[in-house]
Amino acid sequence: MFTGIIETLGEVQDLKKEGENLQITIQSTLTHELKIDQSIAHNGVCLTVVGLNDNAYIVTAIEETLKKTNLGMLKIGEKVNLERAMILGARLDGHIVQGHVDQTGVCTDIEERDGSWVFSFEYDGFKGNPTIEKGSITIDGTSLTVVDSATSAFSVAIIPYTYEHTRFNGYKKGTVVNLEFDVIGKYVAKLFSSHLPLKE
Structure with missing residues:
Protein backbone atom coordinates (compact mmCIF):
# COMPACT_ATOMS: atom_id res chain seq x y z
CA MET A 1 0.00 0.00 0.00
CA PHE A 2 1.26 3.46 -0.90
CA THR A 3 0.21 7.11 -0.55
CA GLY A 4 1.22 8.60 -3.90
CA ILE A 5 3.74 10.96 -2.29
CA ILE A 6 6.95 10.49 -4.27
CA GLU A 7 10.02 10.19 -2.04
CA THR A 8 12.70 10.64 -4.68
CA LEU A 9 13.65 10.05 -8.29
CA GLY A 10 15.72 7.01 -9.21
CA GLU A 11 17.75 6.55 -12.39
CA VAL A 12 17.66 3.47 -14.60
CA GLN A 13 21.19 2.05 -14.57
CA ASP A 14 20.67 -1.20 -16.46
CA LEU A 15 17.94 -3.15 -18.28
CA LYS A 16 18.23 -6.88 -18.86
CA LYS A 17 15.69 -9.23 -20.46
CA GLU A 18 15.08 -12.54 -18.66
CA GLY A 19 12.78 -14.51 -20.92
CA GLU A 20 9.60 -12.43 -21.12
CA ASN A 21 10.50 -10.50 -17.95
CA LEU A 22 12.66 -7.39 -17.50
CA GLN A 23 15.29 -6.99 -14.80
CA ILE A 24 15.65 -3.31 -13.91
CA THR A 25 18.61 -1.86 -12.01
CA ILE A 26 17.85 1.47 -10.31
CA GLN A 27 20.39 3.88 -8.86
CA SER A 28 18.86 5.70 -5.88
CA THR A 29 19.67 7.53 -2.68
CA LEU A 30 17.21 5.13 -0.99
CA THR A 31 19.29 2.05 -1.77
CA HIS A 32 21.17 1.97 1.55
CA GLU A 33 17.82 1.85 3.40
CA LEU A 34 16.41 -1.04 1.36
CA LYS A 35 16.39 -4.79 1.94
CA ILE A 36 15.61 -7.84 -0.18
CA ASP A 37 11.85 -8.55 -0.56
CA GLN A 38 10.90 -4.93 0.15
CA SER A 39 8.14 -3.40 -1.97
CA ILE A 40 8.74 -0.14 -3.83
CA ALA A 41 6.51 1.69 -6.31
CA HIS A 42 8.27 2.54 -9.59
CA ASN A 43 6.18 5.02 -11.61
CA GLY A 44 3.31 3.69 -9.53
CA VAL A 45 4.07 0.00 -10.12
CA CYS A 46 4.70 -2.08 -6.99
CA LEU A 47 7.84 -4.19 -7.51
CA THR A 48 9.93 -6.29 -5.13
CA VAL A 49 13.62 -5.68 -4.46
CA VAL A 50 15.51 -8.82 -5.54
CA GLY A 51 19.10 -7.59 -5.39
CA LEU A 52 21.29 -4.87 -3.85
CA ASN A 53 24.58 -3.54 -5.21
CA ASP A 54 26.31 -0.50 -3.65
CA ASN A 55 24.04 2.47 -4.48
CA ALA A 56 21.77 0.52 -6.83
CA TYR A 57 19.12 -2.16 -6.45
CA ILE A 58 17.39 -4.62 -8.76
CA VAL A 59 13.69 -5.36 -9.38
CA THR A 60 11.95 -7.61 -11.90
CA ALA A 61 8.90 -6.67 -13.97
CA ILE A 62 6.97 -9.64 -15.35
CA GLU A 63 5.47 -9.78 -18.84
CA GLU A 64 1.96 -8.85 -17.63
CA THR A 65 3.32 -5.73 -15.94
CA LEU A 66 5.26 -4.72 -19.05
CA LYS A 67 2.10 -5.00 -21.16
CA LYS A 68 -0.04 -2.84 -18.87
CA THR A 69 2.45 -0.14 -17.85
CA ASN A 70 5.17 2.11 -19.26
CA LEU A 71 8.00 0.15 -17.61
CA GLY A 72 8.71 -1.69 -20.85
CA MET A 73 9.49 1.70 -22.44
CA LEU A 74 12.20 2.60 -19.92
CA LYS A 75 15.64 3.55 -21.20
CA ILE A 76 19.00 3.63 -19.42
CA GLY A 77 19.44 7.01 -17.77
CA GLU A 78 15.69 7.66 -17.51
CA LYS A 79 14.25 8.96 -14.24
CA VAL A 80 11.71 6.92 -12.26
CA ASN A 81 9.32 8.05 -9.50
CA LEU A 82 10.00 6.07 -6.30
CA GLU A 83 7.95 5.52 -3.16
CA ARG A 84 8.43 2.89 -0.47
CA ALA A 85 5.38 1.18 1.02
CA MET A 86 3.55 3.26 3.62
CA ILE A 87 4.06 2.68 7.34
CA LEU A 88 0.88 1.66 9.18
CA GLY A 89 -0.11 4.46 11.53
CA ALA A 90 1.68 7.20 9.59
CA ARG A 91 -0.12 10.18 8.05
CA LEU A 92 -1.82 9.49 4.72
CA ASP A 93 -0.67 12.65 2.95
CA GLY A 94 -1.85 11.54 -0.51
CA HIS A 95 -4.60 8.96 -0.95
CA ILE A 96 -4.90 5.17 -0.86
CA VAL A 97 -2.69 3.85 -3.68
CA GLN A 98 -2.31 0.11 -4.27
CA GLY A 99 0.60 0.15 -6.68
CA HIS A 100 -1.52 -1.72 -9.23
CA VAL A 101 -1.65 0.25 -12.47
CA ASP A 102 -5.04 0.04 -14.20
Missing part, protein backbone atom coordinates in the same frame (compact mmCIF):
# COMPACT_ATOMS: atom_id res chain seq x y z
CA GLN A 103 -3.93 1.25 -17.62
CA THR A 104 -1.72 3.78 -19.37
CA GLY A 105 -2.66 7.24 -20.61
CA VAL A 106 -1.08 9.79 -22.92
CA CYS A 107 -0.20 13.41 -22.19
CA THR A 108 -2.11 15.57 -24.67
CA ASP A 109 -1.37 19.11 -23.49
CA ILE A 110 0.84 21.08 -21.09
CA GLU A 111 -0.15 24.62 -20.15
CA GLU A 112 1.94 26.88 -17.93
CA ARG A 113 -0.13 29.18 -15.73
CA ASP A 114 1.87 31.81 -13.84
CA GLY A 115 4.10 29.46 -11.84
CA SER A 116 2.08 26.27 -12.04
CA TRP A 117 1.22 23.84 -14.83
CA VAL A 118 -1.93 22.11 -16.06
CA PHE A 119 -1.33 18.72 -17.67
CA SER A 120 -4.04 17.04 -19.75
CA PHE A 121 -4.27 13.31 -20.42
CA GLU A 122 -6.36 10.92 -22.49
CA TYR A 123 -6.97 7.22 -21.86
CA ASP A 124 -9.17 4.37 -23.08
CA GLY A 125 -12.49 5.14 -21.38
CA PHE A 126 -14.03 1.86 -22.52
CA LYS A 127 -12.12 0.06 -19.77
CA GLY A 128 -14.56 1.55 -17.27
CA ASN A 129 -12.15 3.52 -15.08
CA PRO A 130 -13.80 6.75 -13.92
CA THR A 131 -12.47 10.14 -12.89
CA ILE A 132 -14.44 12.92 -11.22
CA GLU A 133 -13.63 16.58 -10.69
CA LYS A 134 -11.83 17.04 -7.36
CA GLY A 135 -11.37 13.27 -7.15
CA SER A 136 -8.05 11.46 -6.80
CA ILE A 137 -5.89 10.03 -9.59
CA THR A 138 -2.41 8.52 -9.54
CA ILE A 139 -0.10 9.40 -12.44
CA ASP A 140 3.22 7.51 -12.53
CA GLY A 141 2.74 6.93 -8.80
CA THR A 142 2.01 10.59 -7.96
CA SER A 143 -1.19 11.31 -6.02
CA LEU A 144 -3.05 14.19 -7.68
CA THR A 145 -6.44 15.88 -7.74
CA VAL A 146 -8.46 15.90 -10.95
CA VAL A 147 -9.23 19.43 -12.22
CA ASP A 148 -11.40 18.67 -15.25
CA SER A 149 -12.94 15.28 -16.01
CA ALA A 150 -14.42 13.70 -19.14
CA THR A 151 -15.24 10.11 -20.14
CA SER A 152 -11.75 9.39 -21.43
CA ALA A 153 -9.78 12.49 -20.49
CA PHE A 154 -8.86 14.60 -17.48
CA SER A 155 -6.44 17.29 -16.36
CA VAL A 156 -4.41 17.94 -13.21
CA ALA A 157 -2.66 21.02 -11.81
CA ILE A 158 0.99 20.70 -10.81
CA ILE A 159 2.69 22.99 -8.29
CA PRO A 160 6.40 23.89 -8.67
CA TYR A 161 7.57 21.46 -5.96
CA THR A 162 5.88 18.48 -7.64
CA TYR A 163 7.13 19.62 -11.05
CA GLU A 164 10.73 19.79 -9.82
CA HIS A 165 10.78 16.58 -7.75
CA THR A 166 8.93 14.12 -10.02
CA ARG A 167 8.94 12.98 -13.65
CA PHE A 168 6.51 15.76 -14.58
CA ASN A 169 9.35 18.08 -15.59
CA GLY A 170 10.23 15.63 -18.35
CA TYR A 171 6.74 15.10 -19.76
CA LYS A 172 5.94 16.17 -23.31
CA LYS A 173 2.91 15.77 -25.53
CA GLY A 174 2.73 12.07 -26.31
CA THR A 175 4.43 10.89 -23.11
CA VAL A 176 2.90 7.59 -21.92
CA VAL A 177 2.08 7.50 -18.20
CA ASN A 178 0.81 4.90 -15.75
CA LEU A 179 -2.66 5.51 -14.32
CA GLU A 180 -4.14 4.07 -11.14
CA PHE A 181 -7.69 5.23 -10.56
CA ASP A 182 -9.17 5.79 -7.10
CA VAL A 183 -9.87 2.37 -5.59
CA ILE A 184 -13.06 3.54 -3.83
CA GLY A 185 -14.35 5.07 -7.05
CA LYS A 186 -13.66 1.81 -8.92
CA TYR A 187 -15.66 -0.24 -6.40
CA VAL A 188 -18.57 2.21 -6.50
CA ALA A 189 -18.58 2.18 -10.32
CA LYS A 190 -18.48 -1.64 -10.34
CA LEU A 191 -21.34 -1.97 -7.86
CA PHE A 192 -23.40 0.66 -9.68
CA SER A 193 -22.93 -0.99 -13.10
CA SER A 194 -23.88 -4.41 -11.75
CA HIS A 195 -27.25 -3.08 -10.54
CA LEU A 196 -28.21 -1.30 -13.74
CA PRO A 197 -31.28 -2.81 -15.43
CA LEU A 198 -30.47 -4.98 -18.44
CA LYS A 199 -31.29 -3.45 -21.81
CA GLU A 200 -33.70 -5.48 -23.94
Whole structure:
Protein backbone atom coordinates (compact mmCIF):
# COMPACT_ATOMS: atom_id res chain seq x y z
CA MET A 1 0.00 0.00 0.00
CA PHE A 2 1.26 3.46 -0.90
CA THR A 3 0.21 7.11 -0.55
CA GLY A 4 1.22 8.60 -3.90
CA ILE A 5 3.74 10.96 -2.29
CA ILE A 6 6.95 10.49 -4.27
CA GLU A 7 10.02 10.19 -2.04
CA THR A 8 12.70 10.64 -4.68
CA LEU A 9 13.65 10.05 -8.29
CA GLY A 10 15.72 7.01 -9.21
CA GLU A 11 17.75 6.55 -12.39
CA VAL A 12 17.66 3.47 -14.60
CA GLN A 13 21.19 2.05 -14.57
CA ASP A 14 20.67 -1.20 -16.46
CA LEU A 15 17.94 -3.15 -18.28
CA LYS A 16 18.23 -6.88 -18.86
CA LYS A 17 15.69 -9.23 -20.46
CA GLU A 18 15.08 -12.54 -18.66
CA GLY A 19 12.78 -14.51 -20.92
CA GLU A 20 9.60 -12.43 -21.12
CA ASN A 21 10.50 -10.50 -17.95
CA LEU A 22 12.66 -7.39 -17.50
CA GLN A 23 15.29 -6.99 -14.80
CA ILE A 24 15.65 -3.31 -13.91
CA THR A 25 18.61 -1.86 -12.01
CA ILE A 26 17.85 1.47 -10.31
CA GLN A 27 20.39 3.88 -8.86
CA SER A 28 18.86 5.70 -5.88
CA THR A 29 19.67 7.53 -2.68
CA LEU A 30 17.21 5.13 -0.99
CA THR A 31 19.29 2.05 -1.77
CA HIS A 32 21.17 1.97 1.55
CA GLU A 33 17.82 1.85 3.40
CA LEU A 34 16.41 -1.04 1.36
CA LYS A 35 16.39 -4.79 1.94
CA ILE A 36 15.61 -7.84 -0.18
CA ASP A 37 11.85 -8.55 -0.56
CA GLN A 38 10.90 -4.93 0.15
CA SER A 39 8.14 -3.40 -1.97
CA ILE A 40 8.74 -0.14 -3.83
CA ALA A 41 6.51 1.69 -6.31
CA HIS A 42 8.27 2.54 -9.59
CA ASN A 43 6.18 5.02 -11.61
CA GLY A 44 3.31 3.69 -9.53
CA VAL A 45 4.07 0.00 -10.12
CA CYS A 46 4.70 -2.08 -6.99
CA LEU A 47 7.84 -4.19 -7.51
CA THR A 48 9.93 -6.29 -5.13
CA VAL A 49 13.62 -5.68 -4.46
CA VAL A 50 15.51 -8.82 -5.54
CA GLY A 51 19.10 -7.59 -5.39
CA LEU A 52 21.29 -4.87 -3.85
CA ASN A 53 24.58 -3.54 -5.21
CA ASP A 54 26.31 -0.50 -3.65
CA ASN A 55 24.04 2.47 -4.48
CA ALA A 56 21.77 0.52 -6.83
CA TYR A 57 19.12 -2.16 -6.45
CA ILE A 58 17.39 -4.62 -8.76
CA VAL A 59 13.69 -5.36 -9.38
CA THR A 60 11.95 -7.61 -11.90
CA ALA A 61 8.90 -6.67 -13.97
CA ILE A 62 6.97 -9.64 -15.35
CA GLU A 63 5.47 -9.78 -18.84
CA GLU A 64 1.96 -8.85 -17.63
CA THR A 65 3.32 -5.73 -15.94
CA LEU A 66 5.26 -4.72 -19.05
CA LYS A 67 2.10 -5.00 -21.16
CA LYS A 68 -0.04 -2.84 -18.87
CA THR A 69 2.45 -0.14 -17.85
CA ASN A 70 5.17 2.11 -19.26
CA LEU A 71 8.00 0.15 -17.61
CA GLY A 72 8.71 -1.69 -20.85
CA MET A 73 9.49 1.70 -22.44
CA LEU A 74 12.20 2.60 -19.92
CA LYS A 75 15.64 3.55 -21.20
CA ILE A 76 19.00 3.63 -19.42
CA GLY A 77 19.44 7.01 -17.77
CA GLU A 78 15.69 7.66 -17.51
CA LYS A 79 14.25 8.96 -14.24
CA VAL A 80 11.71 6.92 -12.26
CA ASN A 81 9.32 8.05 -9.50
CA LEU A 82 10.00 6.07 -6.30
CA GLU A 83 7.95 5.52 -3.16
CA ARG A 84 8.43 2.89 -0.47
CA ALA A 85 5.38 1.18 1.02
CA MET A 86 3.55 3.26 3.62
CA ILE A 87 4.06 2.68 7.34
CA LEU A 88 0.88 1.66 9.18
CA GLY A 89 -0.11 4.46 11.53
CA ALA A 90 1.68 7.20 9.59
CA ARG A 91 -0.12 10.18 8.05
CA LEU A 92 -1.82 9.49 4.72
CA ASP A 93 -0.67 12.65 2.95
CA GLY A 94 -1.85 11.54 -0.51
CA HIS A 95 -4.60 8.96 -0.95
CA ILE A 96 -4.90 5.17 -0.86
CA VAL A 97 -2.69 3.85 -3.68
CA GLN A 98 -2.31 0.11 -4.27
CA GLY A 99 0.60 0.15 -6.68
CA HIS A 100 -1.52 -1.72 -9.23
CA VAL A 101 -1.65 0.25 -12.47
CA ASP A 102 -5.04 0.04 -14.20
CA GLN A 103 -3.93 1.25 -17.62
CA THR A 104 -1.72 3.78 -19.37
CA GLY A 105 -2.66 7.24 -20.61
CA VAL A 106 -1.08 9.79 -22.92
CA CYS A 107 -0.20 13.41 -22.19
CA THR A 108 -2.11 15.57 -24.67
CA ASP A 109 -1.37 19.11 -23.49
CA ILE A 110 0.84 21.08 -21.09
CA GLU A 111 -0.15 24.62 -20.15
CA GLU A 112 1.94 26.88 -17.93
CA ARG A 113 -0.13 29.18 -15.73
CA ASP A 114 1.87 31.81 -13.84
CA GLY A 115 4.10 29.46 -11.84
CA SER A 116 2.08 26.27 -12.04
CA TRP A 117 1.22 23.84 -14.83
CA VAL A 118 -1.93 22.11 -16.06
CA PHE A 119 -1.33 18.72 -17.67
CA SER A 120 -4.04 17.04 -19.75
CA PHE A 121 -4.27 13.31 -20.42
CA GLU A 122 -6.36 10.92 -22.49
CA TYR A 123 -6.97 7.22 -21.86
CA ASP A 124 -9.17 4.37 -23.08
CA GLY A 125 -12.49 5.14 -21.38
CA PHE A 126 -14.03 1.86 -22.52
CA LYS A 127 -12.12 0.06 -19.77
CA GLY A 128 -14.56 1.55 -17.27
CA ASN A 129 -12.15 3.52 -15.08
CA PRO A 130 -13.80 6.75 -13.92
CA THR A 131 -12.47 10.14 -12.89
CA ILE A 132 -14.44 12.92 -11.22
CA GLU A 133 -13.63 16.58 -10.69
CA LYS A 134 -11.83 17.04 -7.36
CA GLY A 135 -11.37 13.27 -7.15
CA SER A 136 -8.05 11.46 -6.80
CA ILE A 137 -5.89 10.03 -9.59
CA THR A 138 -2.41 8.52 -9.54
CA ILE A 139 -0.10 9.40 -12.44
CA ASP A 140 3.22 7.51 -12.53
CA GLY A 141 2.74 6.93 -8.80
CA THR A 142 2.01 10.59 -7.96
CA SER A 143 -1.19 11.31 -6.02
CA LEU A 144 -3.05 14.19 -7.68
CA THR A 145 -6.44 15.88 -7.74
CA VAL A 146 -8.46 15.90 -10.95
CA VAL A 147 -9.23 19.43 -12.22
CA ASP A 148 -11.40 18.67 -15.25
CA SER A 149 -12.94 15.28 -16.01
CA ALA A 150 -14.42 13.70 -19.14
CA THR A 151 -15.24 10.11 -20.14
CA SER A 152 -11.75 9.39 -21.43
CA ALA A 153 -9.78 12.49 -20.49
CA PHE A 154 -8.86 14.60 -17.48
CA SER A 155 -6.44 17.29 -16.36
CA VAL A 156 -4.41 17.94 -13.21
CA ALA A 157 -2.66 21.02 -11.81
CA ILE A 158 0.99 20.70 -10.81
CA ILE A 159 2.69 22.99 -8.29
CA PRO A 160 6.40 23.89 -8.67
CA TYR A 161 7.57 21.46 -5.96
CA THR A 162 5.88 18.48 -7.64
CA TYR A 163 7.13 19.62 -11.05
CA GLU A 164 10.73 19.79 -9.82
CA HIS A 165 10.78 16.58 -7.75
CA THR A 166 8.93 14.12 -10.02
CA ARG A 167 8.94 12.98 -13.65
CA PHE A 168 6.51 15.76 -14.58
CA ASN A 169 9.35 18.08 -15.59
CA GLY A 170 10.23 15.63 -18.35
CA TYR A 171 6.74 15.10 -19.76
CA LYS A 172 5.94 16.17 -23.31
CA LYS A 173 2.91 15.77 -25.53
CA GLY A 174 2.73 12.07 -26.31
CA THR A 175 4.43 10.89 -23.11
CA VAL A 176 2.90 7.59 -21.92
CA VAL A 177 2.08 7.50 -18.20
CA ASN A 178 0.81 4.90 -15.75
CA LEU A 179 -2.66 5.51 -14.32
CA GLU A 180 -4.14 4.07 -11.14
CA PHE A 181 -7.69 5.23 -10.56
CA ASP A 182 -9.17 5.79 -7.10
CA VAL A 183 -9.87 2.37 -5.59
CA ILE A 184 -13.06 3.54 -3.83
CA GLY A 185 -14.35 5.07 -7.05
CA LYS A 186 -13.66 1.81 -8.92
CA TYR A 187 -15.66 -0.24 -6.40
CA VAL A 188 -18.57 2.21 -6.50
CA ALA A 189 -18.58 2.18 -10.32
CA LYS A 190 -18.48 -1.64 -10.34
CA LEU A 191 -21.34 -1.97 -7.86
CA PHE A 192 -23.40 0.66 -9.68
CA SER A 193 -22.93 -0.99 -13.10
CA SER A 194 -23.88 -4.41 -11.75
CA HIS A 195 -27.25 -3.08 -10.54
CA LEU A 196 -28.21 -1.30 -13.74
CA PRO A 197 -31.28 -2.81 -15.43
CA LEU A 198 -30.47 -4.98 -18.44
CA LYS A 199 -31.29 -3.45 -21.81
CA GLU A 200 -33.70 -5.48 -23.94
